[in-house]
Amino acid sequence: MIRSDTSVGSDARRRADTRVRHYLLISIVAAVALASIACNRGTATTGRPRVAFVLKTLNSPFFNDMQRGAEDAAKKLGVDLVVQAADREIDVERQMQIIENLLQTGINALCLTPSGSKEVVPAVVKANRANIPVVIVDTRLDPAASSEAGAKIASFTGSDNYEGGRIAGRFITTASGGRAKVAVLEGIPGHETGDSRLRGFRDAVRDTPDVQVVASQTANWERDQGFNVFQNMLQAHPDIDTVFACNDMMALGAMEAIRAAGKTGRIRVVGFDAVDDARKAIEEGTMAASVAQFPDEMGRVAVENAVHAIRGEPVTPDVRVRIELVTKKGG
Amino acid sequence: MAGLRFRAGRRFGTLAGLIGLCLLLWILTPHFLTVANALNVMEQTSINAIVAVGMTYVIISGGIDLSVGSLLALSGVVLAEALKGGWPAPFAVAASFGVGAAAGLANGLGIALGRLPPFIMTLGMMSVARGAALLVTDGRPVSGFSSGFRSLATGHALGVPSPIVFTLAIYAVAALVLSRTRFGRYVYGIGGNEEATRLSGVEVRFHKMIVYGVSGLTSAIAALLLTARLNSAQPIAGINYELDAIAATVIGGTSLTGGEGSLGGTMVGALIMGVLRNGLNLLGVSSFLQQLVIGAVIIAAVLVDLMLKEKRA
Numbered sequence: 224m225i226r227s228d229t230s231v232g233s234d235a236r237r238r239a240d241t242r243v244r245h246y247l248l249i250s251i252v253a254a255v256a257l258a259s260i261a262c263n264r265g266t267a268t269t270g271r272p273r274v275a276f277v278l279k280t281l282n283s284p285f286f287n288d289m290q291r292g293a294e295d296a297a298k299k300l301g302v303d304l305v306v307q308a309a310d311r312e313i314d315v316e317r318q319m320q321i322i323e324n325l326l327q328t329g330i331n332a333l334c335l336t337p338s339g340s341k342e343v344v345p346a347v348v349k350a351n352r353a354n355i356p357v358v359i360v361d362t363r364l365d366p367a368a369s370s371e372a373g374a375k376i377a378s379f380t381g382s383d384n385y386e387g388g389r390i391a392g393r394f395i396t397t398a399s400g401g402r403a404k405v406a407v408l409e410g411i412p413g414h415e416t417g418d419s420r421l422r423g424f425r426d427a428v429r430d431t432p433d434v435q436v437v438a439s440q441t442a443n444w445e446r447d448q449g450f451n452v453f454q455n456m457l458q459a460h461p462d463i464d465t466v467f468a469c470n471d472m473m474a475l476g477a478m479e480a481i482r483a484a485g486k487t488g489r490i491r492v493v494g495f496d497a498v499d500d501a502r503k504a505i506e507e508g509t510m511a512a513s514v515a516q517f518p519d520e521m522g523r524v525a526v527e528n529a530v531h532a533i534r535g536e537p538v539t540p541d542v543r544v545r546i547e548l549v550t551k552k553g554g
Numbered sequence: 555m556a557g558l559r560f561r562a563g564r565r566f567g568t569l570a571g572l573i574g575l576c577l578l579l580w581i582l583t584p585h586f587l588t589v590a591n592a593l594n595v596m597e598q599t600s601i602n603a604i605v606a607v608g609m610t611y612v613i614i615s616g617g618i619d620l621s622v623g624s625l626l627a628l629s630g631v632v633l634a635e636a637l638k639g640g641w642p643a644p645f646a647v648a649a650s651f652g653v654g655a656a657a658g659l660a661n662g663l664g665i666a667l668g669r670l671p672p673f674i675m676t677l678g679m680m681s682v683a684r685g686a687a688l689l690v691t692d693g694r695p696v697s698g699f700s701s702g703f704r705s706l707a708t709g710h711a712l713g714v715p716s717p718i719v720f721t722l723a724i725y726a727v728a729a730l731v732l733s734r735t736r737f738g739r740y741v742y743g744i745g746g747n748e749e750a751t752r753l754s755g756v757e758v759r760f761h762k763m764i765v766y767g768v769s770g771l772t773s774a775i776a777a778l779l780l781t782a783r784l785n786s787a788q789p790i791a792g793i794n795y796e797l798d799a800i801a802a803t804v805i806g807g808t809s810l811t812g813g814e815g816s817l818g819g820t821m822v823g824a825l826i827m828g829v830l831r832n833g834l835n836l837l838g839v840s841s842f843l844q845q846l847v848i849g850a851v852i853i854a855a856v857l858v859d860l861m862l863k864e865k866r867a
Contacts, residue, residue, distance in 0.1 A: 320831065
C-alpha cells in the first residue's frame with residue numbers, strides 16, 4: 224500500500240474534514256430529535272378520547288377534505304384525532320402496518336378508508352380483538368372476506384358510488400342527445416369505489432344504443448396516466464367525443480391530452496369527485512361535469528360515529544353521504 | 555485480520571445506531587418499549603428483511619437487483635392462482651418459489667452470459683415481471699385462502715409470530731452459507747475482484763447466476779408471507795420494495811461497490827427502518843415528515859458508518 228498523504232498539511236485537512244462531518248451528523252440527529260419532539264406534543268396524554276383516522280393517502284384533495292371535516296368534528300366533540308396515511312394510495316401493506324402501530328398507542332376508536340377492500344380485513348380483526356370500534360369510510364370492506372374472518376365494524380360512511388356512476392351516465396346520454404362515442408378511464412381494478420362507479424355508468428348508458436363505449440382502460444387513478452392513456456385512446460379512435468373518468472385526476476389528465484391534440488371544446492369530459500381544479504375547469508367550460516362527493520362530510524360523520532361507539536351509544540350502521548352533479552352555473 | 559476487525563467495527567456502528575434510536579423512542583413515547591410493540595415491529599420488518607437477504611448477496615457480489623419488488627408480486631400471484639386452482643399448498647408454494655428463482659436466474663443469465671449491466675437487466679426484469687403479474691391476474695387482486703394457509707403469517711410459535719420465526723431461520727441459513735461455504739467465499743471474491751477470482755479458477759458466471767437466483771428465491775419467500783398476511787396477492791404489490799431492501803443492506807454496512815458486507819448488518823439495517831416507521835406512527839408524526847426523517851436517517855447512518863471506517867483504517 225502506498226499512502227502519499229502523510230504530510231502535515233493533508234493530515235490537518237483530514238482532521239478539519241472529519242470535524243465538518245461531525246457537525247453535519249450532529250445537526251441531522253438534532254433535527255430528527257427536534258422534529259419528533261415537536262410532533263409528540265400533539266399526542267400528549269390529555270385524558271380525552273383518542274380517535275385514529277387512517278386515510279388512503281394525504282396527496283389527494285379528496286382525502287385532504289375528508290381530513291378537514293374529521294378535524295372539525297374532533298374539535299367540536301373534544302376528542303384527540305391522529306391522522307395517518309401511507310405515501311401511496313395503493314400501498315395496503317403499509318396501511319396495515321400503520322393500523323397495527325396505532326393500535327399499540329391506546330386509541331379508543333379507529334376510522335379507516337381501506338386501501339384494499341379485502342386486504343385490510345386482518346387489521347380490522349386485530350382492532351376487534353383489542354376491543355377498539357372500527358368505522359369504515361368511503362370504501363367498503365369486502366363482505367365475504369370480512370364475514371369469513373369474523374371482522375366487525377361499528378359503522379360505514381360513504382357515498383353511493385354506483386348511483387354516482389349512473390348520474391354521470393344519464394348526464395352523458397342527455398347532453399349528447401343520445402349519440403356519443405365514449406372513452407372510459409377506469410380506476411385501479413379491484414377497487415370497490417371505481418368498480419361501482421363503472422357499473423353504475425354502464426347500467427345507465429346500456430339502454431341507449433348510440434351511446435357507445437369505444438375504449439375502456441385503467442389509468443390507475445392518476446393524472447399523468449390519464450394523460451398518456453387517453454392520448455393513446457385518441458390515436459386509436461380519433462372519433463371519440465366524450466370521456467368519462469372514474470375520478471377527476473384522470474379526467475384532468477385527459478383534458479391536457481385533449482388540449483395537446485388541439486381538440487379542446489370538441490370533447491365532452493365528465494369526471495368524478497368535483498375537486499377544486501375540476502370545478503374551475505367546469506366554470507371555464509373546458510370540462511362538462513363532475514359528480515360531487517362530500518368527503519368533508521364523510522370525515523365529520525365518521526368521527527361522530529366513532530365517538531358514539533366509544534360512549535356506547537347507538538350508531539347508525541350505514542350512512543350514505545349525499546352526492547350531486549356539478550355543471551356550469553347558468554350554462 | 556485487519557479486514558475482520560474492520561467488518562466487526564462497521565456492524566457495531568449500525569447496532570449502536572439502532573440502540574440509540576430505540577432509546578430515543580423509549581424516552582419520547584410510553585408505547586414503544588412493550589413486548590407487544592417489539593413483536594409488532596419485528597413482524598412488520600420481516601418482509602423487507604427477507605427481500606434484503608437476496609439483495610445483500612447481490613450487492614456483495616458487486617451487482618444490484620431492482621426487480622425484487624416485481625418478482626415478489628409475480629411469485630405472489632402465481633402462488634395465489636395455484637391455490638385458487640385447487641393445487642395442494644406444497645405444490646403451489648413450490649411453483650411460486652420456482653417462478654421467483656427462475657426469473658432471478660434469468661437475471662443472472664443476462665448479466666453473466668449476456669454481459670448486461672445488472673442495473674439494466676434487472677430494470678428490464680422489473681417491468682417484465684410486473685407486466686406478467688398484471689397479465690396473470692387481469693390486474694385484480696387474488697384473495698381468499700384457507701385459514702391453514704393464512705396461519706403461515708398469522709400463527710405463533712411459543713408466543714412469537716411466525717413471520718419472525720421464518721425470518722430468523724432464513725437469516726441463520728443464509729448467513730451460514732455466506733460465511734461457511736465455498737459459494738459464500740466466491741460471492742465476496744466476485745464482488746471484491748472479479749478478474750482475480752476468475753483467474754484463480756472460479757466459474758464466475760455460474761456463481762453470479764446463482765446469486766441472482768437466490769435473490770429471486772428470497773423475493774418469492776417474502777411473497778409467501780405477504781400473501782398469507784394480507785389474505786390476498788396483489789399484482790401491484792411490492793412497488794419500491796427494492797429501494798427499502800437496498801437501504802436496509804447499505805445501512806447495514808454492505809458496500810455498494812461489492813466485496814464486503816454481512817447479513818447481520820442487513821438485519822440491523824432492516825430493523826432500523828422498521829423501528830423508525832413504527833416510532834413515527836406511534837408519535838403521530840405527519841406522513842410527509844416521516845418520509846423526510848427516514849431519508850435523513852439513511853444518509854446519517856451511512857455517514858456514521860463511513861466515519862467509523864475512516865477511524866479504523
